[in-house]
Amino acid sequence: MEFSAILALLVTFLITLHFLMSWWRQTRRYRSLPPGPTPLPFLGTPNYMDQQTAVKNYTMLSQKYGPMFTLWKLSEPVVVLCGYEVVSDALQNHAEEFSARPIVPTLHFPTEGYDINGPRWRPLRRFTITTLRNSGMGKKTMESRVLEEATYLNQEVAETEGKPFNPLHILASAVGNIISLVLFGEHFDYKDPKLHELMTQISGHIRSILSPSHMLCNVFPFLLKLPIVPKIIFKEQSYLQNFVLKYIEEHKRTLNPEAPRDFVDHFLLKIKDMEHEEDPDFCDLSVLNVGVGLLSAGAETTASTLKFSLVLIAHYPDVQVKVQQEIDDVLQSLRPPGMKDRPQLPYTNAVVHEVQRVLDLAPTALFHAVTKDIQFRGYTLPKGTIITPFLTSVLFDPTQWETPEQFNPGHFLDEEGRFRNRVAFMPFSAGKRICAGENMARMELFILLSAVLQKFTIKLPPGVERRDAKWLNANKGEMIAFAELCAVPRAVPTM
Known part of the structure; x- marks a missing residue:
């Protein structure tokens, strides 16, 4: 055998030995993790990592391994948490220890970490939530803007004249x-x-995050260094960045420090306050990325929830009648329901919550990571271990919900018909990483859905069969994207 062939064999042997030793050291470090399917060397458990089939896979695996199990992304473990007891224990009782996020290459690359999911998340998140909550933002409160939009929305719905239409747009x-x-x-x-x-x-940006191309780049981050790859997979995100950037530049030219008009103005003033710092968290990059994040995440998820709400309502006409009767009794047709009316509209509020539970729009929360080595429920989780809270298992936990597979607004009502909060209601996740736009989304869902049902009866088009909640949930993607409905104007009572 020639020397070159022997050398090639030796190099191959040494590389293989290196990988095997690395794999052995890796698995020894993580030997105290929860059980799970046996990973393949270097490949992990790829057949269980597809987010599109997560609900089916995670439900099956939790039945086999219990409320905590470990999957592998190549040689990196991912611990999945299932059920209210475990998820709540992690995200609420150990909120700080489970508050980190792993670096996801396709999320980190376009933002450089200047967003509310990156390493600078604490000050950016705190500022974002406080500013969104600030009722003095501009000349109008957040609620007044939502109420005003409810009027525009009803005008658009009225133009359908009771004919079948897709309300998603x-x-x-x-x-x-x-x-x-x-x-x-x-x-x-x-x-x-x-x-x-x-x-x-x-919509394209949200879909791309779960696309095979993004998943491939997250597994092999070096692909993002190829010039053509970012241009392809970040096409929609680049559009959104340019869209937001134009407003930022315009706001810089017209900024009045004495009268901030909106979120961008408040952020620009914060940047001025922090400009003396050597490496400020508040800068042009952070206002751009936080703006893109709020614009994309808030619009897509809330619109999808509202569409599913109307679909569900159309399939449950008895529920719709009770909501409308309650609104009529409290408000007649004087004005659309506002947040101050919510305590007097317990059934309506219960329906809004139950729709979110049944919809289960985000089956798994964004990845978490532990901030330090931690002993948790009998297992040792090393610092940096990736955590996936399986929210479906919380929203449908049979120990927390009387009829988890059914659409039942009674889940949120006590024996006297008053609204009751439920600890297992976690559609926005929980803990320190709960959705930053939660309060705004809750307001939008309650006001917009109530306003539409106050003025219209939502019906199925002729020939469409009524379905139960389980079927609708199993086909929610199709229902949200394509289902048509009819909005028939109501004769509402007057004073």
Whole structure:
């Protein structure tokens, strides 16, 4: 055998030995993790890592291994938490220890870490939540903007004249306008092509995050260093960045420190306050990325929830009648329901919550990671271990819900018909990483859905069969994207 062939064999042997030793050291370090399917060397458990089949896979694995089990992304472990007891224990009782996030290459690359999911998350998140909650933002409160948009939304629905239509675009336009007003102070006409294109790009951006190309780049981050790859997989995100950047530049030119108009103005003033720092968290990059994050995440998820709400309501006409009767009794037709009316509308509030539970829009929360080595429920989780809270298992936990597989607004009502909170209601996740836009989303869902049902009865088009909640949930993607409904104007009582 020639020397070159012997050398090649030796190199191959040494590389293989290196990988085997690395794998052995890795598995020894993580030998105290929860049980799970046996990983393949270097490949992990790829057949269980697809987010599209997570609900089915995680449910099956939790039945086999218990409420905590370990999957492997190549040689990196991912611990999945199931059920209210375990998820709550981690995210709420050990909130700080489970508050980190792993670096996801396709999320980190375009933001450089200047966003509320990156390493600078604490000050950016705190500022974002406080500013969104600030009722003095601009000349109008957040609620007044949502109520005003409810009027525009009903005008658009009225134009359908009771004929079958897909409400998703109208709902997305309403939610998109609300977040646009909050961020930039601009409202679009529902037929404005600029608004249509924005919502299309947002939908494409959300879909791309779960696409095979993003998953491949997260497994092999070196691909992002190839010039053509970022241009392809971040196409929609680049559009959104340019969209937000134009508003930022305009706001810089017209900023009045004595009268901030919207979120961007408040952020620019914060940047000025921090500009003396050597490496400030508040800078042009952070206002851009936080703006893109709020614009994309808030619009897509809330619009999808509203569409599913109307679909579900149409399949449960008895529930719809009770909601409308309650609204009529409290408000007649004087004005749309506001947040101050929510205590007097317990059944309506219960329906809004139950829709979110049944929809289960985000089956798994964004990845968490532990901040230090921690002993948790009999296992040792080394610092940096990736954690996946399986929220479906919380929202459908049979120990927490009387009829978890059914659409039952009674889950949120006590024996006297008063609204009751449920500790296992976690559609926005929980703990220190709970959705930053939770309060705004809750307000939008309650006001917009109540306003539509106050003025219209939502019906199924002729020939469409009524379905139960389990079927609707199993087909929620199709229902949200394509289902058509009819909005028939109501004769509401007057004073």
